[in-house]
Amino acid sequence: MDEPALDEDGLIARVFAPLATAAGADALGDDAATFLAGSEDIVVTSDALAAGVHFFADDPPEAIAAKALRVNLSDLAAKGAEPFAYLLALALGEGWSASWAERFAASLRSDHARYGVTLLGGDTLRASPGGGTTIAITALGRVPHGRIVRRRSARPGEIITVTGTIGDAALGLLCRLGTDGAPFGLDAENVAALREAYLWPDPPVEAWRAVQRHAMAAMDVSDGLVGDLRKLCRTAAIGARIEADSVPLSPAVRAAVENHPAAFDKALTGGDDYQILATLRPSKVEAYMAELAELGLSATVIGEIVETPGLSIRRRGVPIDITDGRFQHF
Ligand code: TPP
Structure with missing residues (x-):
C-alpha cells in the first residue's frame, strides 16, 4: 500500500516536531x-x-x-x-x-x-x-530575554499590517517563465522592475527594532500573503479579516492587475515577498509606522484580527474568494 502523502507542514508537524522538545523551539511552529x-x-x-x-x-x-x-x-x-x-x-x-x-x-x-x-x-x-x-x-x-515576537501571540482586535509591497517577485517569476498571462501586457520597464524584485529580494531587515517594540505577533511573508496569513491564524487560533484593496501594490503590479485581473490573485498568493506581516494593538500602529518611516520603510494596514477562525477577504466590503495558491514544496 502507498504511504499517505505528507506536505511540508505535515512532515514538520508529524515527523520532526516530536524531536523539538526545547521550549525555545516552539514545536517548530514559528x-x-x-x-x-x-x-x-x-x-x-x-x-x-x-x-x-x-x-x-x-x-x-x-x-x-x-x-x-x-x-x-x-x-x-x-x-x-x-x-x-x-x-x-x-x-x-x-x-x-x-x-x-x-x-x-x-x-x-x-x-x-x-x-x-x-x-x-x-x-x-x-x-x-x-x-x-x-x-x-x-x-x-x-x-x-523573552522579547521574541511570535506568530501565536496574535489576538482579536489587533490591526494587521504588512511592510513594503506584495506580489512583485511572484509576478517577476511569471514574467521570467512567461506563464499565467505574463508579462501581463507590461512595458519593458515594469517587466524589468518585477524581474529585479524576484532576483534581488529586499526584506526590511532594519525593521527588527520597530517589530520588537510594537508588534504583538509577526511572521515573514515567504509563501504568499494569503497562505501565510492563514498560517498565522491557525497558529494563533484566531481569524483575520482583510480588505484586498488595501494590500500595498507597486506601480508595476498595479499595472499588471489592470491589464490582467487574474494577476491580483497571483500577487497575493505567489510568495517570495519577504515582507513582514505584523499585528499590533491599535494604539501602537502610528508609532510603528513612524519608526519604519524614519528608516525609509513603510507598512500598510490591511485588516484586523478577529475571534472567528479563518481568513475572510473582502473587496470593497464584499467577501471574495482567493484560492490558496501558497507555495508548496510537496
Ligand atoms: N521557482 C523558482 C525557480 N524560483 C522560485 N522562487 C519559485 C519557484 C517560487 N518559490 C520557491 S520557494 C518559495 C517560492 C514562492 C517559497 C519560499 O521558500 P520556502 O523554502 O518555503 O521558505 P520558507 O517559507 O520555509 O521560509
Missing part, C-alpha cells in the same frame, strides 16, 4: 527558535535554497547569494531580532567554478556591511553528481 545566552535570547533560523526551486541555476551568483542570506535575515527581522551572524552550508552543483564562488562571496561581503552580519562557520561541498547547487544558511540574531 519562523525561528530561541535559546538563552546570558541576559538575552539568541534567535536562530534556517532556510535552504535549491537551484530550480528557489532560484534558476543561471541566475547571477551575486543575486543567489543575496537571496540566500536575506531570506534568513527576513525571518529574524520578523521576530524582532537584530541579526549578527550566520553559518553557510554550500553544496556546489553542476557548472560551478572558482569565479562563480568568488562572485557569490563578494555579494555576501557587501551584505555583511549593509546588515551588520558576519560569517561564523559552515561547510562547503560538492552536490551529488548531476545535482544542482543548494545553499543552507542558519542565521543568528538577538533579542532581550
Whole structure:
C-alpha cells in the first residue's frame, strides 16, 4: 500500500516536531527558535535554497547569494531580532567554478556591511553528481530575554499590517517563465522592475527594532500573503479579516492587475515577498509606522484580527474568494 502523502507542514508537524522538545523551539511552529545566552535570547533560523526551486541555476551568483542570506535575515527581522551572524552550508552543483564562488562571496561581503552580519562557520561541498547547487544558511540574531515576537501571540482586535509591497517577485517569476498571462501586457520597464524584485529580494531587515517594540505577533511573508496569513491564524487560533484593496501594490503590479485581473490573485498568493506581516494593538500602529518611516520603510494596514477562525477577504466590503495558491514544496 502507498504511504499517505505528507506536505511540508505535515512532515514538520508529524515527523520532526516530536524531536523539538526545547521550549525555545516552539514545536517548530514559528519562523525561528530561541535559546538563552546570558541576559538575552539568541534567535536562530534556517532556510535552504535549491537551484530550480528557489532560484534558476543561471541566475547571477551575486543575486543567489543575496537571496540566500536575506531570506534568513527576513525571518529574524520578523521576530524582532537584530541579526549578527550566520553559518553557510554550500553544496556546489553542476557548472560551478572558482569565479562563480568568488562572485557569490563578494555579494555576501557587501551584505555583511549593509546588515551588520558576519560569517561564523559552515561547510562547503560538492552536490551529488548531476545535482544542482543548494545553499543552507542558519542565521543568528538577538533579542532581550523573552522579547521574541511570535506568530501565536496574535489576538482579536489587533490591526494587521504588512511592510513594503506584495506580489512583485511572484509576478517577476511569471514574467521570467512567461506563464499565467505574463508579462501581463507590461512595458519593458515594469517587466524589468518585477524581474529585479524576484532576483534581488529586499526584506526590511532594519525593521527588527520597530517589530520588537510594537508588534504583538509577526511572521515573514515567504509563501504568499494569503497562505501565510492563514498560517498565522491557525497558529494563533484566531481569524483575520482583510480588505484586498488595501494590500500595498507597486506601480508595476498595479499595472499588471489592470491589464490582467487574474494577476491580483497571483500577487497575493505567489510568495517570495519577504515582507513582514505584523499585528499590533491599535494604539501602537502610528508609532510603528513612524519608526519604519524614519528608516525609509513603510507598512500598510490591511485588516484586523478577529475571534472567528479563518481568513475572510473582502473587496470593497464584499467577501471574495482567493484560492490558496501558497507555495508548496510537496
Ligand atoms: N521557482 C523558482 C525557480 N524560483 C522560485 N522562487 C519559485 C519557484 C517560487 N518559490 C520557491 S520557494 C518559495 C517560492 C514562492 C517559497 C519560499 O521558500 P520556502 O523554502 O518555503 O521558505 P520558507 O517559507 O520555509 O521560509
